Amino acid sequence: MFDxxxxxxxERLERxxxxxxxVEFAVQEVPLHEPDGADPDGGVPLGRVSPGRQGRKSQIxxxxxxxxxxxxxxxxxxxxxxxxLIEQVAELLGLSPDAIDPRYDEE
Numbered sequence: 001m002f003d004x005x006x007x008x009x010x011e012r013l014e015r016x017x018x019x020x021x022x023v024e025f026a027v028q029e030v031p032l033h034e035p036d037g038a039d040p041d042g043g044v045p046l047g048r049v050s051p052g053r054q055g056r057k058s059q060i061x062x063x064x065x066x067x068x069x070x071x072x073x074x075x076x077x078x079x080x081x082x083x084x085l086i087e088q089v090a091e092l093l094g095l096s097p098d099a100i101d102p103r104y105d106e107e
Contacts, residue, residue, distance in 0.1 A: 027064050
């Protein structure tokens with residue numbers, strides 16, 4: 001079910017931003033311990049973006065367990081996944097989250 005939340009959100013975003021077809025989206029259970037990838041607020045990251053380099057595609061990852069812990073209901077999980085993806089896409093494209101999805105602040 002979690003993968004479906006990610007897939008549905010990605011499809012919504014790709015309709016508005018067709019260039020995202022070139023980005024790999026993935027789900028991992030938990031973030032790997034990476035000192036440079038730590039959340040600046042000291043919390044556990046919910047997602048990560050890796051810009052493409054040396055012939056590799058850009059990648060956006062959503063971390064399943066931290067999201068499930070933070071959002072208990074299905075609706076909350078789906079909304080949080082979409083919010084995370086909006087934020088990661090915004091970082092990748094160098095735009096604000098509400099430029100990526102005008103309803104960002106509503107969710």
